[in-house]
Amino acid sequence: MSESGKIIDGKAFATTLRERLAVDVARLLGEHGLVPGLAVVLVGEDPASQVYVRNKGRETVAAGMESFEHRLPATTGQAELLALVERLNRDPKVNGILVQLPLPKQIDPQAVINAIDPDKDVDGFHVVNAGRLATGGRGLVPCTPLGCLLLLRDRLGDLSGKRAIVLGRSNIVGKPMALLLLGESCTVTLAHSRTSDLAAECRRAEIVVAAVGKPEMVRGDWIAPGATVIDVGINRIELPGGKTRLVGDVAFAEALPHAGAITPVPGGVGPMTIACLLKNTLTATCRQRGIALKD
């Protein structure tokens, strides 16, 4: 395959997914008179979070859904935030709730996440949704790993029997990713900072998902010939002269000749995250109303 044919275009895939979702949303309105609503809560003025929240709001509206933004000051206490979450849980116009992380230090993020109605938890971080994923139940799945899975299925078709390695065991990416791949009947290795000989573990894998947050840690010779590489990492590095550049957790140029397919950074996994948030919001709406949704 040509080198360019190996590149998994997450941006194009996410655009197509958002367009398909917009069609489903229009049908939901036409057939059931329903408009899915997504509430996003931002506490404080973290600049990156402000950009994420703005983008989420814009994409939500573009897909034909309703966006409810709640911006609270950095001094907000936990009780006040929990009271807002409770109101959103009860609001029938709100089908999905997302509390943007990180939260200011006076607030326990897990307490807030676990206060969200699990059926409105479109981030999939609630302990009930983590449990559903772990036990093979029908829950809401964290957006980034869900996006990775959609890219893998699109490129490889049936994943059953494939040897997969996930680098990183965070609750928001690594662990749910490993469980999703297990659900696809992959043989899964979940690696982390204490894994011995990570390079050798990687070389055995037909699927490599890197989510470590270490710029270009995965080298080209860690990749088995023809393996599919999904790079979740988003790392901003400084270049000589003071400029900066985004790189993934995989040394892309080195890995490209070895890989059968690979996601770039930017333009790979990143754009899938918001598209999957919208997908989860639609899924949550349909389930709350008992409407069957084709996958």
Ligand code: NAP
């Ligand atoms: P995290 O919570 O910091 O977890 C990092 C994981 O990597 C940990 O499990 C850690 O192992 C492991 N790790 C760290 N150094 C390692 C090493 N040298 N060898 C092997 N494993 C190592 O990070 P995260 O939230 O999962 O995010 C991971 C990356 O994905 C970050 O770059 C983040 O920016 C990116 N991200 C992207 C998106 C997106 O939309 N594309 C979304 C979320 C995150 P231990 O558990 O042993 O410490």
